[in-house]
Amino acid sequence: MPxxxxxxxxxxxxxxxxxxxxxxxxTTTVVxxxxxxxxxxxxxxxxxxxxRRIGGGLLWIAFLFAGSLMLHPSFTREQSNETLAALxxxxxxxxxxxxxxxxxxxxxxxxxxxxxxxxxxxxxxVPLLPLTTRLLPLxxxxxxxxxxxxxxGTVFAAISAHARMRELLLPVxxxxxxxxxxxxxxxxxxxxxxxxxxxxxxxxxxxVAFDVIFLTATWLFGEYLFEE
Amino acid sequence: xxxxxxxxSTFDLLLTPAVAALLFVxxxxxxxxxxxxxxxxxxxxxxxxxxxxxxxxxxxxxxxxIANIAYLTRRRQHWDWLAVSAAEVGLAFCTVVLVTxxxxxxxxxxxxxxxxxxxxxxxxxxxxxxxYLLLRTLVDxxxxxxxVSAVFGIFAFLDVPLVYMSIRWWRTQHxxxxxxxxxxxxxxxxxxxxxxxxxxALLGLMVLLLRQRYRLERARHELAExxxxxxxxxxx
Numbered sequence: 151m152p153x154x155x156x157x158x159x160x161x162x163x164x165x166x167x168x169x170x171x172x173x174x175x176x177t178t179t180v181v182x183x184x185x186x187x188x189x190x191x192x193x194x195x196x197x198x199x200x201x202r203r204i205g206g207g208l209l210w211i212a213f214l215f216a217g218s219l220m221l222h223p224s225f226t227r228e229q230s231n232e233t234l235a236a237l238x239x240x241x242x243x244x245x246x247x248x249x250x251x252x253x254x255x256x257x258x259x260x261x262x263x264x265x266x267x268x269x270x271x272x273x274x275x276v277p278l279l280p281l282t283t284r285l286l287p288l289x290x291x292x293x294x295x296x297x298x299x300x301x302x303g304t305v306f307a308a309i310s311a312h313a314r315m316r317e318l319l320l321p322v323x324x325x326x327x328x329x330x331x332x333x334x335x336x337x338x339x340x341x342x343x344x345x346x347x348x349x350x351x352x353x354x355x356x357x358v359a360f361d362v363i364f365l366t367a368t369w370l371f372g373e374y375l376f377e378e
Numbered sequence: 379x380x381x382x383x384x385x386x387s388t389f390d391l392l393l394t395p396a397v398a399a400l401l402f403v404x405x406x407x408x409x410x411x412x413x414x415x416x417x418x419x420x421x422x423x424x425x426x427x428x429x430x431x432x433x434x435x436x437x438x439x440x441x442x443x444i445a446n447i448a449y450l451t452r453r454r455q456h457w458d459w460l461a462v463s464a465a466e467v468g469l470a471f472c473t474v475v476l477v478t479x480x481x482x483x484x485x486x487x488x489x490x491x492x493x494x495x496x497x498x499x500x501x502x503x504x505x506x507x508x509x510y511l512l513l514r515t516l517v518d519x520x521x522x523x524x525x526v527s528a529v530f531g532i533f534a535f536l537d538v539p540l541v542y543m544s545i546r547w548w549r550t551q552h553x554x555x556x557x558x559x560x561x562x563x564x565x566x567x568x569x570x571x572x573x574x575x576x577x578x579a580l581l582g583l584m585v586l587l588l589r590q591r592y593r594l595e596r597a598r599h600e601l602a603e604x605x606x607x608x609x610x611x612x613x614x
Contacts, residue, residue: 330544
């Protein structure tokens, strides 16, 4: 039996290959989150000062909505050809399937966020530089927040794949559980967009705690989701 | 939970009037025995049901968590029945908290609702278990429903401390905890006794409701099995 990391990276490679054949998931996610950012301007018409104050929240609402919609195909894509059954038969730990998909989703969403970030900065007139005090801490918040989002999101995608109203159910399950991620990431982003930029330690601690707790819970309990 | 129906009925025969009497005494004590709070007046008496309801809801949600883990590791249906029963009863108590809170807040704070740490955390807690019950209604296969809702229930419970800490960091303007707070806080000893009496009464009510709801869930399961057996016996 291959080790957990070998198995997970094989699943990850498979997910990346499937996605980069068409890039449809990534394209749709980027366009969707761009829409949210644009619509936000129509509904709130913020001034430059207001943009900085609400920018973090707006960005994370866009990421959260995009994430809660893009994670859905992660398991339903396997249902059309019954390929999940084949994955389950593979001589690997069930957790490896979740981990591989989780890492793939992490890369997809992070990539979409990195594409959206400069567009957002231009549209709302918020600075992303200097590098060390603003951009790098911002990337740290993006990485930690996105990891938490896709960890809960991948597990819930496996849960909702078996339910009725599944397209609607996944956001319902995910958005409420992500309350700590939204609060910490949005407030951290906002205070990094302010002058002078500042990274609140509490936010980082909360994000790391969320990531560690939910990765551990996925490792302990995720495998039960693959039983027939 | 035993399946011994004889001992069960005797126990319930005693439990129901005992809980009813306890609730009556607790209600009387909260309204007439406990001293009137100096600055807030009579409306403060809501506290004797508001806070114990919250504590009782936490106990119920903790039972859900234990039952979720027990189901995943032991795979006995009765753990799933216990989980859904405790979630529903806990949600009912949590609803009481969310209704009595604004009733107290309006005369004291002059607003029904404010986005402070404990109010918001309680609302998120309520939404988490509402979602848990919603998820259960959307999965048809009983075995599948038990597994996925157990995993979600565990995630929801682990989320509660993180929700509380992040919201507390976000803001707080709730009256500082008066039970184990700093200087100048603390309950009058008589208030304490009434408070604990009310909590005991509500815990008794929770146990009573939990047993009833659990029995209903078991009866539903038995009915489903019987109708399945009847179907298979039908010719053709």
